[in-house]
Amino acid sequence: xxxxxxxxxxxxxxxxxxxxxxxxxxxxxxxxxxxxxxxxxxxxxxxxxxxxxxxxxxxxxxxxxxxxxxxxxxxxxxxxxxxxxxxxxxxxxxxxxxxxxxxxxxxxxxxxxxxxxxxxxxxxxxxxxxxxxxxxxxxxxxxxxxxxxxxxxxxxxxxxxxxxxxxxxxxxxxxxxxxxxxxxxxxxxxxxxxxxxxxxxxxxxxxxxxxxxxxxxxxxxxxxxxxxxxxxxxxxxxxxxxxxxxxxxxxxxxxxxxxxxxxxxxxxxxxxxxxxxxxxxxxxxxxxxxxxxxxxxxxxxxxxxxxxxxxxxxxxxxxxxxxxxxxxxxxxxxxxxxxxxxxxxxxxxxxxxxxxxxxxxxxxxxxxxxx
DNA sequence: CGGCTACATTTC
DNA sequence: GAAATGTAGCCG
Numbered sequence: 579x580x581x582x583x584x585x586x587x588x589x590x591x592x593x594x595x596x597x598x599x600x601x602x603x604x605x606x607x608x609x610x611x612x613x614x615x616x617x618x619x620x621x622x623x624x625x626x627x628x629x630x631x632x633x634x635x636x637x638x639x640x641x642x643x644x645x646x647x648x649x650x651x652x653x654x655x656x657x658x659x660x661x662x663x664x665x666x667x668x669x670x671x672x673x674x675x676x677x678x679x680x681x682x683x684x685x686x687x688x689x690x691x692x693x694x695x696x697x698x699x700x701x702x703x704x705x706x707x708x709x710x711x712x713x714x715x716x717x718x719x720x721x722x723x724x725x726x727x728x729x730x731x732x733x734x735x736x737x738x739x740x741x742x743x744x745x746x747x748x749x750x751x752x753x754x755x756x757x758x759x760x761x762x763x764x765x766x767x768x769x770x771x772x773x774x775x776x777x778x779x780x781x782x783x784x785x786x787x788x789x790x791x792x793x794x795x796x797x798x799x800x801x802x803x804x805x806x807x808x809x810x811x812x813x814x815x816x817x818x819x820x821x822x823x824x825x826x827x828x829x830x831x832x833x834x835x836x837x838x839x840x841x842x843x844x845x846x847x848x849x850x851x852x853x854x855x856x857x858x859x860x861x862x863x864x865x866x867x868x869x870x871x872x873x874x875x876x877x878x879x880x881x882x883x884x885x886x887x888x889x890x891x892x893x894x895x896x897x898x899x900x901x902x903x904x905x906x907x908x909x910x911x912x913x914x915x916x917x918x919x920x921x922x923x924x925x926x927x928x929x930x931x932x933x934x935x936x937x938x939x940x941x942x943x944x945x946x947x948x949x
Numbered sequence: 950c951g952g953c954t955a956c957a958t959t960t961c
Numbered sequence: 962g963a964a965a966t967g968t969a970g971c972c973g
Contacts, residue, residue, distance in 0.1 A: 756973045760951050
């Protein structure tokens with residue numbers, strides 16, 4: 579069975595993922611058949627019983643519905659798609675995911691999977707007709723931002739590779755992606771030090787802005803390698819905002835509440851001094867904007883505010899940049915490169931810790947020509 | 950960690 | 962020979 583098979587997922591999530599009509603087809607027919615198989619079967623059934631007077635109104639509607647949709651159920655493709663370590667809902671019109679869900683545990687963060695071996699590419703399980711393309715992003719001024727991060731999948735190269743499928747990607751401001759969003763992703767990973775199970779649902783929004791006094795308008799950029807064509811082109815929606823819904827719990831303590839946090843971040847550069855709590859929102863407000871219930875099986879009585887049981891403190895921008903410097907020092911292959919990285923650190927007035935100073939000295943010795 | 954571009958290689 | 966794909970080096 580393919581990863582994105584709608585048939586599999588309709589089976590147990592049909593109430594939220596499908597129309598009532600589709601649900602009827604699932605309930606009344608063998609779900610291993612294709613929808614057109616099922617439709618045909620219902621049609622035959624309808625021909626036999628349509629004029630029976632004892633058919634109840636609900637059944638009559640279903641039978642009539644199958645006649646109306648003789649040529650199939652118009653399908654926007656909002657079925658959930660399954661991958662090694664994430665699940666997502668893709669918008670075929672906007673050509674970006676609606677939401678991407680993942681589970682992070684400590685063991686997922688250990689391993690040798692490396693982005694070096696991954697490439698951004700079209701999702702092989704998605705109809706290419708509705709897919710974005712790398713060319714829609716390259717040179718557009720927008721970066722390819724992961725929703726489920728690559729770094730949450732160190733345990734499996736396959737899982738990491740799948741996060742590079744364009745079904746998991748939205749056009750994102752690169753400074754935002756490198757900075758604040760990066761710090762938020764690191765924060766979610768660090769939550770596994772306190773909670774056994776961390777679940778994150780990430781996605782994007784196209785929020786309206788107020789214009790002409792009180793009138794609101796939705797206005798967002800669309801990206802495409804085909805710049806001029808309007809109808810039938812391949813435009814990728816540039817979201818105005820990104821969100822994360824975080825749940826964290828220690829499930830071995832039965833009955834204990836689940837920590838829940840919801841955050842909405844503008845898709846633009848964010849000041850290095852910004853804190854996560856500035857972007858905290860009520861989950862209900864996010865749900866209303868997104869048109870999605872994110873935690874339908876978690877009653878409000880079992881929720882507790884994440885930022886009341888955790889600091890919700892991101893690592894500082896300075897600490898993040900020092901980490902970059904460390905990685906670059908380690909990767910330096912020449913003395914020139916090593917010194918260039920160190921000079922850049924001084925230029926930006928970053929204060930290296932003892933580890934960084936020692937690393938620099940050690941690398942300098944190992945790269946110096948032997949006499 | 951998160952990305953990019955330039956250039957080389959492969960593929961049709 | 963153009964387009965897709967892979968690699969090296971770079972930046973925040």
